[in-house]
Amino acid sequence: MPGSEGACREPIALALTGASGVHYGLRLLECLLAADECVWLMLSKAAQVVIGLETDWQLPGRPADVHAALVERFACSPRQLRVFGREEWTAPPASGSARCRAMVVCPCTTGTLAAIAxxxxxxxxxxxxxxxxxxQRQLLLVVREMPFSVIHLENMLRLARAGALIMPASPGFYHRPQRVEDLVDYVVARVxxxxxxxxxxxxxxxxxxNA
Structure with a gap:
């Protein structure tokens, strides 16, 4: 049940960067928390700006305040979510000894893509x-850009060869979406x-x- 106080699996790190399409990241966060996953959340400064531009929601600046706002919005247990500052170098995600089974950057800017590459x-x-x-852990990059330059493509190829999974935010239509939310859910479902x-x-x- 969402909001339970029990232990969850090893956490998933989720980073939101400043690409358009912040709904993908917020919906992914909502679904992970609803599935009783523990999430380590990181937000770039540009991501917080885009959240204000693309939604009717203004996130506060301090990580503790962001944590409180998200726990209230998604009605999850405070223990399920940790929010880290952009230069919090002592945070668990900065060390390979920390227990973290996967990381998703959603949406991922081409600037973040280049820096990681x-x-x-x-x-x-x-x-x-x-x-x-x-x-050699799971890294998923939900790149949101169009068109891609040769530089973008070369960075994606380099990261794919290094073990990352490149998942451009390209929703399908075979499920006959009726709303924008249906398109968002398609991408989130694949992640x-x-x-x-x-x-x-x-x-x-x-x-x-078959049914």
Whole structure:
């Protein structure tokens, strides 16, 4: 049940960056918390700006205040969610010894993509992604840009070769979406599948015919 106080599995790190499409990241966060997952959340400064532009929601600046606002909004247990500052270098995601089974950057800007591809680690988000690669853990990058330049494509190829999974925010239409939310759920469902998190966001191909 959402909001339970029991222990959950090893956490999933979720980073929201400043690409358009912040609804993908917020919906993913909502679904992970509803599935009783523990989430380590990181927000870039640009992500907080985009949240204000693309939603009717204004997140506070301090991580503790962001935590309180999200716990209230998603009615989850405070223990399920940790929010880290952009330069909180002592945070668990910055170390390979911390227990973290996967990381998702959603949405992922091409700037963040480039920094991760080059191993820059100038922010906690970039360092956390670098940790996932060096520890050979699951790293999913939901890139949101169009069109892609040769630079973007080369960075994606480099990261794919390093073990990251590139998941551009490209919703399908075979489920006949009726609302924008249906398109968001399509992308979020594919991410949840790769995280092995159970969901019922959309019918699976062929299941309705078999039923």
């Amino acid at each position: 080059q191993g820059m680690s100038d922010s906690l988000i970039e360092r956390a992604a670098d940790v996932m690669l060096k520890e 949840l599948d790769h995280l092995q998190v159970t969901h019922a966001l959309l019918p699976r191909w062929g299941e309705e015919e």
